[in-house]
Amino acid sequence: MLWESIRMSWENIIKNKLxxxxxxxGIVIGVASIIALITIVQGATASISSEVNSLGVNKxxxxxxxxxxxxxxxGDDMETISQLGNIxxxxxxxxxxxxxxxNGDIKEKVAVQGKNEVFFKTxxxxxxxxxxxxxxxxxxxxxxxxxxxxxxxxxxxxxxxxGKELIVNGTAYKVIGTLASSSGFSMNSSNExxxxxxxTALRSLGIKSISSLDVYLKDTNMAxxxxxxxxxxxxxxxxxxxxxxxxxxxxxxxxxxxxxxSIMSMLLAGIAAxxxxxxxxxxxxxxxxxxxxxxxxxxxxxxxxxxxxRIQLQFLIESIFLSLMGGLIGLIAGGLLAYxxxxxxxxxxxxxxxxxxxxxxxxxxxxxxFGYMPARKASRLNPIDAxxxx
Amino acid sequence: MAEILSMKNICKSYIMGxxxxxxxxxxxxxxxxxxxLSILGPSGSGxxxxxxxxxxxxxxxxxxxxxxxxxxxxxxxxxxxxxxxKEIGFVFQSFHLLPRxxxxxxxxxxxxxxxLSRSRRQKLxxxxxxxxxxxxxxxxxxxxxxxxxxxxxxxxxALVTQPTILLADEPxxxxxQKTGVQVMELFEExxxxxxxxxxxTHDTGIAQRAKRVVNILDxxxxxxxxxxxx
Numbered sequence: 001m002l003w004e005s006i007r008m009s010w011e012n013i014i015k016n017k018l019x020x021x022x023x024x025x026g027i028v029i030g031v032a033s034i035i036a037l038i039t040i041v042q043g044a045t046a047s048i049s050s051e052v053n054s055l056g057v058n059k060x061x062x063x064x065x066x067x068x069x070x071x072x073x074x075g076d077d078m079e080t081i082s083q084l085g086n087i088x089x090x091x092x093x094x095x096x097x098x099x100x101x102x103n104g105d106i107k108e109k110v111a112v113q114g115k116n117e118v119f120f121k122t123x124x125x126x127x128x129x130x131x132x133x134x135x136x137x138x139x140x141x142x143x144x145x146x147x148x149x150x151x152x153x154x155x156x157x158x159x160x161x162x163g164k165e166l167i168v169n170g171t172a173y174k175v176i177g178t179l180a181s182s183s184g185f186s187m188n189s190s191n192e193x194x195x196x197x198x199x200t201a202l203r204s205l206g207i208k209s210i211s212s213l214d215v216y217l218k219d220t221n222m223a224x225x226x227x228x229x230x231x232x233x234x235x236x237x238x239x240x241x242x243x244x245x246x247x248x249x250x251x252x253x254x255x256x257x258x259x260x261x262s263i264m265s266m267l268l269a270g271i272a273a274x275x276x277x278x279x280x281x282x283x284x285x286x287x288x289x290x291x292x293x294x295x296x297x298x299x300x301x302x303x304x305x306x307x308x309x310r311i312q313l314q315f316l317i318e319s320i321f322l323s324l325m326g327g328l329i330g331l332i333a334g335g336l337l338a339y340x341x342x343x344x345x346x347x348x349x350x351x352x353x354x355x356x357x358x359x360x361x362x363x364x365x366x367x368x369x370f371g372y373m374p375a376r377k378a379s380r381l382n383p384i385d386a387x388x389x390x
Numbered sequence: 391m392a393e394i395l396s397m398k399n400i401c402k403s404y405i406m407g408x409x410x411x412x413x414x415x416x417x418x419x420x421x422x423x424x425x426x427l428s429i430l431g432p433s434g435s436g437x438x439x440x441x442x443x444x445x446x447x448x449x450x451x452x453x454x455x456x457x458x459x460x461x462x463x464x465x466x467x468x469x470x471x472x473x474x475x476k477e478i479g480f481v482f483q484s485f486h487l488l489p490r491x492x493x494x495x496x497x498x499x500x501x502x503x504x505x506l507s508r509s510r511r512q513k514l515x516x517x518x519x520x521x522x523x524x525x526x527x528x529x530x531x532x533x534x535x536x537x538x539x540x541x542x543x544x545x546x547x548a549l550v551t552q553p554t555i556l557l558a559d560e561p562x563x564x565x566x567q568k569t570g571v572q573v574m575e576l577f578e579e580x581x582x583x584x585x586x587x588x589x590x591t592h593d594t595g596i597a598q599r600a601k602r603v604v605n606i607l608d609x610x611x612x613x614x615x616x617x618x619x620x
Contacts, residue, residue, distance in 0.1 A: 004502050015490050300486045303447060304547075305475020305503040307468045383447050387486065 024326035026279025031330025039338035072209025114201025130177030149181035287374035299386025319371025327363025431606035479548030
């Protein structure tokens with residue numbers, strides 16, 4: 001019985017091709033815009049998230065503004081923090097802009113950063129050639145430097161910089177490695193940086209304390225507790241002056257960013273859903289017209305033994321068919337649109353099963369909701385009146 | 391009880407505005423198997439109402455109506471649909487064929503509601519179309535058939551469920567004289583094969599071709615002097 005109803009509905013849709021297509025159009029546009037918007041927003045979110053992730057979600061950033069009495073952290077303070085639980089490593093940064101000289105060529109205002117071996121361990125792809133700073137360099141306060149790609153390009157003119165002597169802030173350093181060039185968009189671009197052991201920096205650059213720390217976590221789920229622990233240490237170090245430092249959990253930032261994007265995608269989908277409702281009204285309108293046109297047919301079918309349920313089912317299936325087909329076409333169109341957009345603006349394209357389910361579910365629901373009333377109306381037609389209407 | 395149809399004190403009234411209008415008054419009628427009965431009356435006599443009640447498209451206001459052992463007053467809408475499907479074969483004045491379906495598909499239609507399989511439906515429908523002389527027109531759409539042929543398709547559709555009664559409403563009304571006679575000849579042939587036929591008409595000439603005629607006038611049913619017609 002269901003199969004016969006499906007077949008009859010299908011034949012009806014096929015026989016009214018143009019009208020069926022026009023009716024479906026509303027649903028097609030609705031579903032296509034929902035799919036396209038959700039997919040594009042999700043793609044953008046994924047792209048930005050992966051960018052942010054590359055900065056490290058397992059990282060807590062500590063920045064010291066200091067107090068008049070104490071401008072930054074000492075090596076001992078750093079040691080205390082690294083002894084806290086759930087910490088895999090602490091990477092300090094001592095930053096200074098100064099001039100560097102190689103072979104008589106001078107380059108002004110270069111970012112010179114004092115770091116330790118932990119910085120290089122976080123990402124194996126940081127180093128392009130040579131070696132990284134080792135714990136031994138830290139301990140011995142060796143005058144060694146790892147240079148960024150722009151420095152190599154601007155000062156060494158194609159000469160292999162490894163083993164060469166670079167003068168930083170008036171002191172000679174031996175170049176031991178070069179950094180891989182990082183994307184210009186990246187927040188932590190190190191293309192124009194010279195990295196030296198932080199202990200060396202403390203001794204030779206005239207800076208007496210550490211101004212920022214990247215604290216790497218073992219377990220990101222415990223980040224909140226670790227933040228509290230770090231604040232405890234800092235609080236003590238700065239005599240309970242809370243304005244002397246900021247502690248920032250990268251994980252929190254990504255979380256709130258993703259939350260924001262998901263709200264945005266819901267909002268956009270909500271707007272697109274309005275067009276789906278309009279499409280649904282289109283289907284209802286078409287079904288009502290169709291029922292008026294086919295009044296005699298309905299009366300005849302009833303006279304031939306169709307029960308009200310059969311009539312209702314047939315018309316309901318017809319509207320579900322229309323909206324599901326519209327949904328399917330909309331899914332393809334929306335997916336295509338999102339794909340083209342993703343390629344053009346350079347974001348990740350991925351269409352989730354959830355999105356597909358949403359489109360199919362939504363359009364099916366539209367068919368049921370907006371088909372129910374007309375179908376019920378058809379099933380309640382009095383066969384005598386219906387037959388007389390010809 | 392030999393009769394397949396029995397009506398006792400059937401009344402039917404409609405509410406028209408504030409007035410109640412009785413269109414059938416205490417109608418009593420019984421039909422036995424194999425009869426060919428015509429109900430003759432001018433327009434406005436209540437014959438359409440009569441046809442609707444016989445065909446279970448409408449229920450009487452009072453009185454009892456039994457059809458093949460079913461007490462029609464006791465049936466709900468779904469059961470009425472079943473009775474229409476199994477017991478009644480309708481033939482309408484304007485054929486009422488579905489224009490987008492072929493002759494064969496039109497004939498199959500009531501069998502869909504009987505729940506028969508597709509192959510069984512096709513076999514039965516083909517057989518019956520051959521019987522009404524349209525074996526070569528099964529694939530034609532209604533607008534590719536003449537009026538007489540269309541009415542034959544409608545008759546085939548009415549017969550395909552093997553109904554107890556073939557109920558025809560002005561079956562020749564939309565046909566010319568010659569074709570009308572051919573359709574009547576087909577009815578007579580079907581009746582000779584044992585099918586009970588009830589025909590509703592305003593045309594005395596057509597009515598007289600039936601074995602038995604009842605007159606209906608202003609809602610009253612009277613048995614005609616059938617001997618005069620024969």
